[in-house]
Amino acid sequence: MVPRKLFLMSIAFLALSVVAFLLGNASQNSLAASLTPSSTLTVTGSPNLSLVTLTPAPIRQITATPTLSLANLPSPTPTLVISMGDLHMHTTCSDGSSTYELMVKRAMKLRYAFIAITDHHFADTTTCRQVIESCRNEKRILCIPSMEVSGKRHLLAVGISKSVDKGLSIKAQVEAIHKQGGLAIAAHPYAIPPYTDDELFRSGLDAAECSAVPPAERAHFLEMQQKYPIHCVFDSDAHNFFQMQTFNICSGKITTFEDLKNAILQNHCW
Numbered sequence: 001m002v003p004r005k006l007f008l009m010s011i012a013f014l015a016l017s018v019v020a021f022l023l024g025n026a027s028q029n030s031l032a033a034s035l036t037p038s039s040t041l042t043v044t045g046s047p048n049l050s051l052v053t054l055t056p057a058p059i060r061q062i063t064a065t066p067t068l069s070l071a072n073l074p075s076p077t078p079t080l081v082i083s084m085g086d087l088h089m090h091t092t093c094s095d096g097s098s099t100y101e102l103m104v105k106r107a108m109k110l111r112y113a114f115i116a117i118t119d120h121h122f123a124d125t126t127t128c129r130q131v132i133e134s135c136r137n138e139k140r141i142l143c144i145p146s147m148e149v150s151g152k153r154h155l156l157a158v159g160i161s162k163s164v165d166k167g168l169s170i171k172a173q174v175e176a177i178h179k180q181g182g183l184a185i186a187a188h189p190y191a192i193p194p195y196t197d198d199e200l201f202r203s204g205l206d207a208a209e210c211s212a213v214p215p216a217e218r219a220h221f222l223e224m225q226q227k228y229p230i231h232c233v234f235d236s237d238a239h240n241f242f243q244m245q246t247f248n249i250c251s252g253k254i255t256t257f258e259d260l261k262n263a264i265l266q267n268h269c270w
């Protein structure tokens with residue numbers, strides 16, 4: 001029995017070996033047929049990606065950051081220095097309802113660098129003498145003793161030391177102001193009574209209150225200003241401290257009347 005069983009097992013093993021040999025040979029033949037030296041092995045799912053076309057990723061050049069030091073920091077933007085102020089204000093010396101002290105305090109609150117006190121009189125009453133004296137000796141702000149010469153027209157005499165005759169012509173008033181080293185500025189030039197073109201543009205005035213040029217007159221004023229250059233100032237004509245709302249802005253630091261004159265005449269105020 002045993003030899004017969006061994007014999008049958010041997011036959012079965014032999015048969016399985018033959019089958020395995022035939023199958024292995026067949027698959028090797030199949031792979032050999034599909035792999036040829038010129039074959040490209042492609043990766044399924046990435047139609048354009050083949051081993052042949054893959055190239056190494058370029059090496060990224062890393063440049064070192066320049067050393068940050070105080071020496072190579074960009075220089076800061078230069079600071080713009082401006083000075084603000086008002087050249088037409090009234091006090092209780094004339095028809096204003098706020099005292100000199102209140103007007104100065106308001107100007108300081110508004111960070112003004114300069115003011116001109118331009119009452120309709122100049123040191124010809126006790127109050128006016130006190131106002132002018134206080135202005136002349138003012139330490140808190142640059143205060144320029146001045147006057148609104150209220151004759152045929154209203155003319156600001158800024159930086160004067162004695163009264164200007166209101167009976168003179170505009171041209172003569174301008175000359176009298178210049179003789180004292182002051183600035184002659186046309187106050188509200190189109191208010192009643194308005195300046196004539198001749199008075200406004202041919203009297204040697206230093207400036208006019210452009211803030212007071214009414215809309216209907218602006219085109220004409222600008223046209224004349226092209227032919228006869230006259231500087232612009234922007235004043236409030238405040239008769240109390242609530243009205244101090246219009247002001248000049250000048251580039252540069254203004255601490256003296258000469259600074260202010262230069263700034264206006266060199267067109268550094270707007």
Ligand SMILES: [Zn+2]
Nearest residue numbers: 148154187188
């Ligand atoms: Zn006036």
Ligand SMILES: [Zn+2]
Nearest residue numbers: 088090148237
């Ligand atoms: Zn006035």
